[in-house]
Amino acid sequence: MTIDNNFNKRQMKLIICDNYEKMSEEAALIVISQMKKKPGLVLGLAAGATPIGLYKLLVEANRRAEIDFSQVTTFNVDEYYRIAKSDPGSYWQTMRRIFLNKVNILEENINILNYSGNEAAEFCNDYEKKIKARGGIDLQILGIGRNGHIGFNEPGSDFRSKTRKVKLAEKTIQANAKHFRAKDEMPDEALTMGLATILKAKKILLLASGKDKAEAVAEAIEGPMTEAMPASVLQKHRNAAFVIDKEAGERLRVKKVGQS
Ligand code: GLP
Numbered sequence: 001m002t003i004d005n006n007f008n009k010r011q012m013k014l015i016i017c018d019n020y021e022k023m024s025e026e027a028a029l030i031v032i033s034q035m036k037k038k039p040g041l042v043l044g045l046a047a048g049a050t051p052i053g054l055y056k057l058l059v060e061a062n063r064r065a066e067i068d069f070s071q072v073t074t075f076n077v078d079e080y081y082r083i084a085k086s087d088p089g090s091y092w093q094t095m096r097r098i099f100l101n102k103v104n105i106l107e108e109n110i111n112i113l114n115y116s117g118n119e120a121a122e123f124c125n126d127y128e129k130k131i132k133a134r135g136g137i138d139l140q141i142l143g144i145g146r147n148g149h150i151g152f153n154e155p156g157s158d159f160r161s162k163t164r165k166v167k168l169a170e171k172t173i174q175a176n177a178k179h180f181r182a183k184d185e186m187p188d189e190a191l192t193m194g195l196a197t198i199l200k201a202k203k204i205l206l207l208a209s210g211k212d213k214a215e216a217v218a219e220a221i222e223g224p225m226t227e228a229m230p231a232s233v234l235q236k237h238r239n240a241a242f243v244i245d246k247e248a249g250e251r252l253r254v255k256k257v258g259q260s
Contacts, residue, residue: 011238012221012234012235012237012240012241012242013240013241013242014221014241014242014244014249014252014254015241015242015243015244016244016245016246016249016252017243017244017245017246018245018246019245019246020053020209020210020245021053022245023053023207023209023243023244023245024051024053024054024056024057024207025057026243027051027054027141027205027207027243028054028057028058028061030139030205030241030243031043031054031058031139031141031205032058032061032066032067034138034139034203035067035068035069035072036067038138039068039070039071039072040071040072040073041071041072041073041138041139042072042073042074042075042131042134042135042136042137042138042139043072043073043074043075043137043138043139043140043141044074044075044076044077044137044139044140044141044142044193044198044201045074045075045076045077045095045099045141046076046077046078046141046142046143046151047076047077047078047079047091047094047095047143048143049143050143050144050207050208050209051141051143051207052098054141054207055098055099056098058099058103059099059102059103062102062103062104068104069103069104069105070104070105070106072105072109073109073110073111073134074100074105074109074110074111075111075127075130075131075134075137075193076091076095076111076112076113077140077142077150077151077192077193077198078091078113078151078152078190078191078192078193079091079092079112079113079114079115079190079191079192080186080187080189080190080191081115081116081120081165081187081189081190081191082115082116082187082189083114083116083187084116085114088179089179089180089185089186090114091112091113091114092112092114094179095110095112111127111130111131113127113163113191113192113193115191120164120165120191121164121165123191124162124163124164124165124191125162125163127163127191127193128162128163128197131197131200136200136201136202137200137201137202138201138202138203139201139202139203139204139205140198140201140203140204140205141205141206141207142198142204142205142206142207142231143206143207143208144206144207144208144213144216144217144220144231145171145172145175145216146171146175146212146213146215146216147169147171147172147216148216148219148220148228148229148230148231148232149169149172149230149231150195150198150206150230150231150233150234151192151193151194151198152166152168152172152190152191152192153166153192153194153195153198153230154166154167154168154169154172154230155169155227155228155229155230156227156228157194157195157227157230158194158195158227159195159196159199159227159233159236160194160195160196161194161195161196161197162193162194162196162197163191163192163193163194163197164191164192164194165189165190165191166189166190166191166192167188167189168187168188168189168190173186173188195230195233198233199233199234199236199237202239203239203240203241204234204237204239204240204241205240205241205243206231206234206240206241206242206243206244207243207244208242208244208245208248209244209245209247209248210245210247210248211247211248211250213244213247213248214247214248214249214250214251214252215251216229216231217231217242217244217248217249217251217252218251218252218253219231219232220232220234220235220242221235221242221252221254222252222253222254
């Protein structure tokens, strides 16, 4: 494992793990330590395949009573727009199936951007208010899209953006269509926390695994901070960590320096 706390002047932390399992374990250690420090943790969650291993480890830690979710509040970073809660492709369903139904979190403390009405702007505004009312997000877990999106903030998203309705990029539709029976069943719009919303989290933990993510990871960490690469906005954050596996790190220059 390579740990580089200060590999560039922007001070993000980078942990490169040997494989997916080790990445998940490393991420779980971080989440568990935050939960132990603050029982009423406000936890930002991401759906997608990458954090599944982390969530499995958190479920196990909860089962052996190492961590307790009874005072934890969660806010999911994104969701498809106008998707039924019952749709197996919805993040509302997925998050419950893989994680939330398996831990002792209270239903009223689960927040997901699932909305099918016409007042999306109002719904998103309320989501922002709810986050604020809970004291802000303590720890935000993120994945990264192949095009560098975080949440559903696609390339070109404003760094000042708040929670809002967005149009999905073709690359995202292609990558995520496998979760739906047919491509045309997949919504092409979504609700997502904005980049400014994400940046307000006190701590950010971005996970990435596999070669598919290598280019986005290298650009986000070592490239210029630009709205063309949404994850590069994390270079602004004082407490952001990338926990990735070797394959996702294979395009980084830093791995050549002091890798163990
Ligand atoms: C998806 C989601 C993100 C997720 C990212 C990576 O489209 N909107 O929340 O973090 O893209 O997904 P995965 O982990 O499945 O590669």
